[in-house]
Amino acid sequence: GAGVSQSPSNKVTEKGKDVELRCDPISGHTALYWYRQRLGQGLEFLIYFQGNSAPDKSGLPSDRFSAERTGESVSTLTIQRTQQEDSAVYLCASSLWTANNQPQHFGDGTRLSIL
Amino acid sequence: DQQVKQNSPSLSVQEGRISILNCDYTNSMFDYFLWYKKYPAEGPTFLISISSIKDKNEDGRFTVFLNKSAKHLSLHIVPSQPGDSAVYFCAASASNAGGTSYGKLTFGQGTILTVHP
Numbered sequence: 001g002a003g004v005s006q007s008p009s010n011k012v013t014e015k016g017k018d019v020e021l022r023c024d025p026i027s028g029h030t031a032l033y034w035y036r037q038r039l040g041q042g043l044e045f046l047i048y049f050q051g052n053s054a055p056d057k058s059g060l061p062s063d064r065f066s067a068e069r070t071g072e073s074v075s076t077l078t079i080q081r082t083q084q085e086d087s088a089v090y091l092c093a094s095s096l097w098t099a100n101n102q103p104q105h106f107g108d109g110t111r112l113s114i115l
Numbered sequence: 116d117q118q119v120k121q122n123s124p125s126l127s128v129q130e131g132r133i134s135i136l137n138c139d140y141t142n143s144m145f146d147y148f149l150w151y152k153k154y155p156a157e158g159p160t161f162l163i164s165i166s167s168i169k170d171k172n173e174d175g176r177f178t179v180f181l182n183k184s185a186k187h188l189s190l191h192i193v194p195s196q197p198g199d200s201a202v203y204f205c206a207a208s209a210s211n212a213g214g215t216s217y218g219k220l221t222f223g224q225g226t227i228l229t230v231h232p
Contacts, residue, residue, distance in 0.1 A: 042121075043204065043220070043222040044222070048219060056219065058219075091158055103149065106160070
């Protein structure tokens with residue numbers, strides 16, 4: 001497809017389980033970002049990847065969160081031992097590269113609900 | 116701490132009138148600002164941006180104004196249309212020392228715009 005694709009679109013799981021969220025960026029985009037949006041709040045930066053550089057993990061809220069990206073393609077965000085406060089919409093975005101004149105294009109997100 | 120603030124949770128405007136959405140920031144390192152529009156169950160869509168070297172940028176019905184001394188920006192939509200009804204997010208980024216965008220966007224909480232026919 002032409003846009004950023006995320007899967008699943010919805011995920012409901014029990015507290016304590018691990019979850020894996022997937023993002024397919026726009027083809028050719030070297031930069032990939034993960035954000036989350038809790039109910040009634042703005043988007044919160046989690047992590048970004050730029051080409052083969054070391055990712056910026058400064059936004060990850062705890063060591064239960066990790067993300068990987070293979071080359072300039074798919075990325076997965078993994079949350080281990082999920083907690084109820086992890087419930088949010090997780091959004092992925094990509095851009096040609098990390099520069100001010102390259103706006104980030106977002107997917108529709110994965111709505112994660114922790115019971 | 117909320118580095119980007121949108122103090123109005125909602126705004127209601129009549130079709131054809133001007134919509135003005137406001138955003139304040141506290142981090143003086145921010146040098147690039149963006150507005151995104153979001154419909155329910157969809158990801159944010161980029162609308163318009165402005166660099167800190169400018170004070171105005173215009174694209175069709177959308178104009179963004181930046182007041183650096185006040186650390187304030189606003190988005191003007193003229194004329195407003197019912198299809199503009201959505202949540203509008205202000206976002207900011209800070210370039211690193213090399214002048215390349217750091218990549219990380221800091222978002223405000225959003226303003227729900229409703230345009231009545």
